[in-house]
Amino acid sequence: MRLYRLLIVDDEPYTVDGLYEFLQEADLPEIEMYKAYSAEEALQRLDRAKFDLVISDIRMPGMNGLQLQKKIKARWPACRVIFLTGINDADYVREALREGSADYLLKTEGDEPILAAIRKAIGELERELMNERVLTMAEARLREALPALRNDWFRRLLQYGIEENGLSQTKLDELECPLQAKLPVLLIVGRVDRWPTVLSATDRSLLMYAIENVVQEHFEPIASQWIAVDESYFTLLAQPRTRVESEEGGLDGPDDSPRWERAVRFAQGALDTVQTACARLLKLSVSVVCGREPIDWVDLTERSSSMRNALVVGVGDGNSMMLLNGGSAGERATRERDEAAAARRKERFGNALENGDSIAAREALEDWFQGAETYPLYVEAYYAAANRLLRLANRWGVSERPGAGFRLEELMNIRAHPSREEAILFLQETADRLIRDKRATQQDRAHCIVDKVNRIIRERMQEDVSLTALADAVYLNPTYLSMLYKQVTGANISEIIVQLRLERAKELLADSRYKIHEVAAAIGFDNAGYFARFFRKHAGVGPQEYRNQSSV
Template structure:
């Protein structure tokens, strides 16, 4: 709500002279009130509320018939956003306090001055404007979220296809927020659509429009029997989670649903050819349970695509059982997101170590005696370590040492135990190297801060000035200094100023007020207060103590 929007006020009191005087004499437009309604009883106030939009009410408590408390109760029950201000005498003060517990905005004690009344109403107006601004902001956010739902749903499915791990509780919450009606353990099939032929020759924008059209076609063809949840996978294919509608699940058997799914998928393929003049290959997986089988079924479809379709176009394939059961499978933890390299780059050392432990655990349980899997893990982890080192402008050997970085003979991949030792030892060296570098960077940054403070001590050394000098946020400057030195930045500046003040006060030729001005304190009294708080002596007392010390023969040089 902008400041130019004006609100409406209702005055309620059985004393007509009070209502008329307030309505006609106070400058209501100056505080944002456009119209003032008048009611001389609680019942008349309700009649006005039933036919007019009112934002603020000022009502007396003691009225014949319906009193102010009863009116308040009805208003809060039917018009929750109205700001209600009670007028009460001292004898009714307890009632006014009780009313505050009933969500009254505020109260006024009689006799209230014009200024008090205007102030209370202006506060109510400001509160209403804030609430309406917040409500409209919430509406805009909700609208933007609603418009982003297809994209957000697609991102979640893409993560699941890659093997991203969610706790059951977190996955359920995220799916509820995205309005995806798919419960754990629900049966489903995966459908993969590969765009081919002349469609791939289109520019990015045109291809995106075609893919959008294909998704819409799929939803139209499947909607009477199936619900679809779609995304574009990391391999560039359109992927669909296909679940039967409750009606179809009751009407058809599992074989009937599978047959219906094949029919719908075939019709989709023909529709793309007919309406879009394009070619697609379609693959359908066996049924699985959500979310347990998402990654496995997707990998099976990719394998079927490579084996049964390859470079051919316009084919329709249903993944067979023998395709699903492979004697040798890839390591899941090694390639599922977040990838090892990404965890290293994020600097989350705990999650990185957890990832390494998970990789080794899977390897040790299933492929501990497979030289190929051992070598695969070694090269993948080594590549992540080397890439991370290079992105930090370092050679891997400089971070983990020549012994751990030497790949001659591939000694770390001779056994699962030796590979585990190499992975964790190398990781700890990388972590130590980065933490040392971080400390060095902090030390350099704090050195710059100290140098700036010392050079500009009698000028502006505010936190904002230091932040501008360091190109950092003020909060970060303060935390960085405290982390490195153990001292608050403000305490450090004060300490230097007071030490300089003590040094200047040792010169009897300088007046105390001159020392104050020299240090940037324009108010000598304030300087005296700060100095005494620091040294427990005023500047004059400090000088006297110096003089007595100098006069003492025992302290003379």
């Protein structure tokens, strides 16, 4: 169960302080409590941090509890408000519940109903994390993000191939793509030949979206998937829309010549119309290269690269081109396939470094160099890996720290390593050192934060040492600070606050110059009676008894 924040609001200090002390000693889930002696003070706290629960009086000078409730809901809609009041008025009850109050209790009802109301509100908050409304909202947001997720997935598919991305009908259905995984695809690559210089990046994105709409409108008779590759290039994958079952029970394939021939002819004619529409409506010159026949999904990476190169080389003045590409295999296709594989290996190595995974980084390097079979490829792979390591070392500040063991001269000199094996081993060891250094730095920072938090608690014990105040002091989110502190020390911050307060109280009680109420104030207690209960609970004896024992 997560940590909850509770705010007690009343214009009567006695009520606030008494309830605060009672709840501090009650058997409740982990709650961080705060006090406010007016609605205005409550709003100041609500503006600084998120609260989960508010216990408030209704009749207060200036702003009453019902007005405060509306402002709470505007700031933190999920916050539960419990009214604790001396007013037994049915109209107030109805209005409070109508505005979303979690509960309405009379001050004369005693302590147990208050605890029950808090536990009930916490239960509602816990259930809300997984209720249907939250799931529905998440689903709606996912649907809003689906076009971007789909485009990103297909863009990676074009860049790295189906082995890296994985291809299945289930995945296509999840992305709401109309294509069939078991059928080949017709590949089309397009380009905006030249953007007007006055256009901003936003204007270009809008126009690319307009081109997508034009394409989709004219390709409606066949199944297609648009992919925005970058600012100027796009790709279109197409298939005949009808699915036909063969006698063997499988989906029809590329040998279904009549259907595919019609689809290719249709695509070529539709592309001609698209070019005309873009020129007239959008004032943009668009070039396209269309495959002559369907290809397997596995060939998309190398074929899309070769078709893009065809647009780069061009024909004539390079504007409004309509090229047909049969997708010849050969040395160029092999080279492009090797480049795609190298890009995948390079990304694996970079991801392993970022994630601090030494084993994965070593494996990625070995795999990367296995593909570098010639000396030029070996040199290219070495310096690409070395540059990645150097970039991370600079970003993490490793190369600047004394004793880091970062041998820059060797890293950027391939001849410093007599053999291929020694070069790979050196890169692996450098990656290990980088990851170890980063991990040690993170741990050092975590320990520094814990030490600072402990110092703040000791120095400001008589002030606000709540989790929120401590988090503000070290520039962290309160929830993350709580988690980090427990990771480093094995204890909750609340436990350490109790421990340090108890230690300081014992020190002061051992000095007879300090009165009991002065000791209480010095460690952050407004009420000597509450301090006495706190001390007895954690020390086993009362403050005066402890002082008497210490003086013996």
